Amino acid sequence: MSDGTHDAVHRHEPPKGFIRKYIFSLDHKVIGIQYILLALVAVLVGMIMSVLMRLKLSWPGTSWPILGSLFPAGAPGGVMGPEFYLSLLTMHGTIMVFFVLTTAPQGGFGNYFLPIQIGADDMAFPVLNMMSFWITGVGFVVLLAAIFFSGSSATVGPIGGWTGYAPLSALGQIAGPGQGMGMNLWIISIAIFCVGSLLGALNFITTLLNMRTRGMSLMRMPLTCWAWFTTAVLALLSFPVLLGGGILLLLDRLAGTSFFIPGGLVVSGLLSGSVKQFPLHTGGSPILWQHLFWFFGHPEVYIAILPGMGATSHILATFARKPVFGYRAMVFAIFAIGLLGFFVWGHHMFISGMSPYSAMAFSIVTLSIGVPSAVKTFNWLGTLWGGKIRFTTPMLFAIGFVSLFVAGGITGLVLGQTSLDLPMHDTYFVLAHFHLVMGVASIFGMFAATYFWFPKMFGRMMNEKLGKIHFWITFVGVYSIFVPMHIMGIVGMPRRYSEFTQYRFLDSLHPLVVFVSIAAIITVLTQVVFYFNVIWSMFKGQKASDNPWEATSLEWTTATPPPHDNFAGHPPTVYRGPYEYSVPGAAKDFLMQTEPETAEAPLGAEGISEDGHDGHKH
Amino acid sequence: MGRALAVIIWILTLLSVILFVSKKWWFPPAISAHAPALDRQFMITLVVVGIAFAAAQIGLGWMVWKYRDTPNRPAATYTHGSSRLEVVWSVITAVIFVGLALMGQSVWASLRFNAAPPGSYQVEVVAQQFEWNFHYPGKDKIFGRTEPELIDEATQNSIGLDVSDPNARDDQVGKLLAVPVGRPVELILRSKDVIHSFWVPPLRFKQDLVPGMAIHVHFTANKVGKYELACAELCGQLHFNMKSVMLVLPEDEFRALTEMPPGKPFIDRITELRDKYKLPEEQ
Numbered sequence: 001m002s003d004g005t006h007d008a009v010h011r012h013e014p015p016k017g018f019i020r021k022y023i024f025s026l027d028h029k030v031i032g033i034q035y036i037l038l039a040l041v042a043v044l045v046g047m048i049m050s051v052l053m054r055l056k057l058s059w060p061g062t063s064w065p066i067l068g069s070l071f072p073a074g075a076p077g078g079v080m081g082p083e084f085y086l087s088l089l090t091m092h093g094t095i096m097v098f099f100v101l102t103t104a105p106q107g108g109f110g111n112y113f114l115p116i117q118i119g120a121d122d123m124a125f126p127v128l129n130m131m132s133f134w135i136t137g138v139g140f141v142v143l144l145a146a147i148f149f150s151g152s153s154a155t156v157g158p159i160g161g162w163t164g165y166a167p168l169s170a171l172g173q174i175a176g177p178g179q180g181m182g183m184n185l186w187i188i189s190i191a192i193f194c195v196g197s198l199l200g201a202l203n204f205i206t207t208l209l210n211m212r213t214r215g216m217s218l219m220r221m222p223l224t225c226w227a228w229f230t231t232a233v234l235a236l237l238s239f240p241v242l243l244g245g246g247i248l249l250l251l252d253r254l255a256g257t258s259f260f261i262p263g264g265l266v267v268s269g270l271l272s273g274s275v276k277q278f279p280l281h282t283g284g285s286p287i288l289w290q291h292l293f294w295f296f297g298h299p300e301v302y303i304a305i306l307p308g309m310g311a312t313s314h315i316l317a318t319f320a321r322k323p324v325f326g327y328r329a330m331v332f333a334i335f336a337i338g339l340l341g342f343f344v345w346g347h348h349m350f351i352s353g354m355s356p357y358s359a360m361a362f363s364i365v366t367l368s369i370g371v372p373s374a375v376k377t378f379n380w381l382g383t384l385w386g387g388k389i390r391f392t393t394p395m396l397f398a399i400g401f402v403s404l405f406v407a408g409g410i411t412g413l414v415l416g417q418t419s420l421d422l423p424m425h426d427t428y429f430v431l432a433h434f435h436l437v438m439g440v441a442s443i444f445g446m447f448a449a450t451y452f453w454f455p456k457m458f459g460r461m462m463n464e465k466l467g468k469i470h471f472w473i474t475f476v477g478v479y480s481i482f483v484p485m486h487i488m489g490i491v492g493m494p495r496r497y498s499e500f501t502q503y504r505f506l507d508s509l510h511p512l513v514v515f516v517s518i519a520a521i522i523t524v525l526t527q528v529v530f531y532f533n534v535i536w537s538m539f540k541g542q543k544a545s546d547n548p549w550e551a552t553s554l555e556w557t558t559a560t561p562p563p564h565d566n567f568a569g570h571p572p573t574v575y576r577g578p579y580e581y582s583v584p585g586a587a588k589d590f591l592m593q594t595e596p597e598t599a600e601a602p603l604g605a606e607g608i609s610e611d612g613h614d615g616h617k618h
Numbered sequence: 619m620g621r622a623l624a625v626i627i628w629i630l631t632l633l634s635v636i637l638f639v640s641k642k643w644w645f646p647p648a649i650s651a652h653a654p655a656l657d658r659q660f661m662i663t664l665v666v667v668g669i670a671f672a673a674a675q676i677g678l679g680w681m682v683w684k685y686r687d688t689p690n691r692p693a694a695t696y697t698h699g700s701s702r703l704e705v706v707w708s709v710i711t712a713v714i715f716v717g718l719a720l721m722g723q724s725v726w727a728s729l730r731f732n733a734a735p736p737g738s739y740q741v742e743v744v745a746q747q748f749e750w751n752f753h754y755p756g757k758d759k760i761f762g763r764t765e766p767e768l769i770d771e772a773t774q775n776s777i778g779l780d781v782s783d784p785n786a787r788d789d790q791v792g793k794l795l796a797v798p799v800g801r802p803v804e805l806i807l808r809s810k811d812v813i814h815s816f817w818v819p820p821l822r823f824k825q826d827l828v829p830g831m832a833i834h835v836h837f838t839a840n841k842v843g844k845y846e847l848a849c850a851e852l853c854g855q856l857h858f859n860m861k862s863v864m865l866v867l868p869e870d871e872f873r874a875l876t877e878m879p880p881g882k883p884f885i886d887r888i889t890e891l892r893d894k895y896k897l898p899e900e901q
Contacts, residue, residue, distance in 0.1 A: 082855050082856060082857075083855045086852070086855065159854065159855070165812075165852065167811070167812050167813070167829060168812040168853060168854060171812070175747075175811070175812060176747065176855045177854075178854075178855070179854075262829050262830025264830070265810065265829055265830075266746070266778075266810045266811060267812075268747070268811075269769075271766055272766075285830065286813055286828050286830065287828060287831075320685070320694060321687075321693075322694045322695065322696070323698050324698075324699075325697065326698075326699035326700070326703075326704050327699065328699075329704040351825050353825075353828045356726065356730035359730075363722065363726075364716065364719045364720070366719070367716060367718060367719035368715065368716060370711065371715060374711040374715075375707065375708055375711070378703075378707045379699070381677055381681060382699060382703070385685065385695075386694060386695030386697070387681075387685045388687045389620060389685050389687055390687050391620055391687075396619075396623065399623065402678055403630075403675060406671060406675065406678075407671060407675075410670055410671050410674075411667060413663055413718055414663050414667060416719065416722075417718065417719060417721075417722025417723075418722060418726035419656055419659055419722050419723065419724065420659060420663065420722060422656065422725075422726075422729075422823055422824050423660075423819070423822045423823075423824065425824050426817075427850075472626070475630075476626065476630065479633075479634065483633075483634045486638075487637060487643045488643075490643070490644060491643050491644065491645070491646070491819070492645075492817070492848075494817065494849075495850075496852040496857060497857065498857075500858075502858060502859050503861065504897050504899035504900065505897075505898075505899055507899065508643060508899075509643060581696075582693045582694040582695070582696050583696055584693075584696050
């Protein structure tokens with residue numbers, strides 16, 4: 001790929017000015033860090049919101065004077081009202097799913113390391129890359145604005161959950177607090193986010209297919225690259241559907257259309273068409289919104305977790321000092337998850353009023369997707385088996401990822417069954433399931449990635465002692481928060497309740513509710529250690545060498561931190577697979593991908609057959 | 619470090635399993651005909667899930683314990699995997715998972731693939747923001763006509779019943795749900811404004827109420843008593859307080875109720891019945 005034409009197309013000189021270098025940068029590395037910083041800010045906001053929600057659930061009626069002064073309308077006298085809770089819930093979900101789980105794993109680490117790991121000097125479309133970050137940033141600002149521009153009603157933001165089910169989200173202010181301007185901004189924010197993600201996805205796919213360096217056949221790519229590639233394909237195919245749905249929803253709200261609003265509604269005592277603020281609607285389908293939303297929403301959960309899976313595979317091999325077990329099976333499993341992930345959205349809708357026969361079909365496909373997920377787990381265990389494991393902080397988080405992925409994913413076998421969804425749907429069992437697997441497992445993947453790649457990005461190691469404290473408390477903490485939530489769901493506790501005081505069947509759960517809140521507060525406070533470690537290590541951390549982990553992939557062959565064009569004008573040539581650890585007869589226990597073939601060093605089975613002759617244009 | 623991690627993983631696994639096995643908190647006792655089969659399917663699934671969860675976590679702990687880097691440990695095993703193993707574990711998991719999915723259809727099919735059996739008692743449920751309305755057909759067992767235009771909270775016509783329709787004359791409307799014990803019940807679920815969801819935990823039954831649709835569902839409640847009815851789909855500010863109760867009444871008591879004249883006599887009678895029975899949690 002290092003022929004003259006490509007160089008001419010992709011070469012861009014290191015920028016001089018501050019703005020070009022750090023703000024409107026075209027460098028994929030800077031853009032990657034920008035995405036990570038955005039996620040670090042967003043996740044902080046999202047976490048604080050989750051703590052406020054736990055306070056409300058465990059100690060309803062308690063006055064928190066600081067809230068009273070910050071949000072006089074939402075928390076009069078410091079006591080959080082139900083609409084305040086619901087807007088926290090909506091914002092927490094939206095911020096976490098879109099601006100944390102979709103930014104850091106893909107836009108952040110993917111942006112920084114995909115080009116380097118395939119030996120490219122940048123992304124295929126640097127300007128597009130810059131635009132995708134800044135569009136996403138605008139989306140975040142619009143979302144935050146939604147908190148403060150919610151009209152006259154006593155609320156602090158939109159109310160609808162991250163799923164924004166119509167017609168509640170479509171009717172406007174007549175449907176109650178949180179349905180005014182804040183909801184418009186919520187929809188606009190998501191639509192903007194969709195555009196940013198689409199541009200990013202195009203870039204990832206093109207870069208990976210066209211810009212691999214000499215010898216980097218597809219089957220020699222690190223599993224991280226397969227994960228980022230598949231994630232980009234999912235994003236490319238699913239975000240347009242959400243974008244379309246969002247535009248239709250906005251039209252229902254602002255232009256009086258009826259895509260999601262049926263006829264004959266009576267809201268707050270007023271008949272549709274009888275008054276000016278509630279125009280005549282007819283013929284819309286609330287279930288259509290759910291189909292559009294979940295056609296996006298289910299692939300979205302794989303968008304969130306696939307990069308974490310890739311990072312975990314990569315890091316497990318590195319610190320077990322072993323090749324990834326079943327590399328080829330891992331690639332197929334990623335593809336299978338991506339493909340099947342497009343045919344399971346209906347499992348969110350078993351009791352929506354959809355055809356029960358469709359529900360059965362969705363149920364069977366849903367449980368089938370457990371197979372590639374299980375294959376990945378078996379291969380991670382296989383990678384550890386017979387290893388010589390170094391327990392660095394990134395390794396601890398990668399092992400934690402495996403543990404949490406199993407714990408969270410496996411209850412999908414319960415929820416994916418139509419019959420069992422009857423009692424479990426919209427209870428805390430669902431909450432526990434997706435927080436473990438899509439939330440904290442993905443976040444553990446990102447913690448692992450941060451500790452692993454930080455030295456390459458900033459030239460300094462993160463503090464190992466702080467990293468380990470962070471791991472131990474967080475690992476025990478997330479189990480303590482989310483395992484008891486399954487039990488709450490079994491008792492029947494519904495999601496999205498701002499308090500549980502109204503139902504006697506929930507009374508017995510109070511001790512568990514308080515326990516979970518205490519665990520959550522401790523776990524969230526522990527993240528201060530992580531933030532401190534990131535900031536402190538940037539300036540004071542121990543200097544990192546070019547390859548501090550003795551790893552094999554291309555990012556460790558270049559300088560730390562990498563130069564502007566990644567390889568200082570010398571694109572690497574790749575001779576072997578990405579995980580050649582502990583090769584018998586080799587001098588060291590790792591062989592870099594750039595190490596030329598020699599007679600005595602046997603080469604990996606994977607990658608050889610695919611050797612740079614195929615699928616790879618020169 | 620490896621041993622500490624293994625021990626922590628095992629302890630967390632053990633505590634998680636204990637929390638489920640102890641059943642200190644568990645399903646409320648079931649009150650519907652389909653519930654035993656559903657609970658059995660849940661337990662079968664939970665056993666499979668529990669074994670897989672424990673096996674994976676124990677295995678993970680064992681790997682990090684046994685293969686931790688110590689000065690004496692030989693170099694890591696150089697292997698790229700085993701196609702035979704991949705096939706074996708793919709096939710085994712596929713059989714188990716798809717098997718569970720197929721088994722999990724039977725209760726679903728019994729409830730949702732068939733219309734309500736003949737002789738089912740029909741009640742129309744009309745949800746609105748933060749309230750439940752129940753429309754009983756009365757002695758003639760025929761529902762009177764309803765129109766959204768006729769909905770008027772001032773005159774307490776909350777479902778828009780057309781009183782000029784002869785079929786509507788004996789129709790009873792109230793805020794409490796009463797059903798007969800041991801007899802199939804068909805609910806016709808509607809919503810006036812946004813999506814709500816009908817959720818009675820001991821019934822093991824949930825179904826959304828979608829505006830613009832009339833969703834027909836059926837079940838048989840088989841234990842006399844009073845049970846809480848909750849909304850399970852976010853419907854707005856007071857979603858947490860959108861509650862009612864479901865009374866499961868003996869046949870004679872139920873028949874007498876359905877023959878009460880609509881309006882105040884009916885409301886008074888069903889309120890009396892509500893106060894007569896106690897929630898399982900209050901007993």
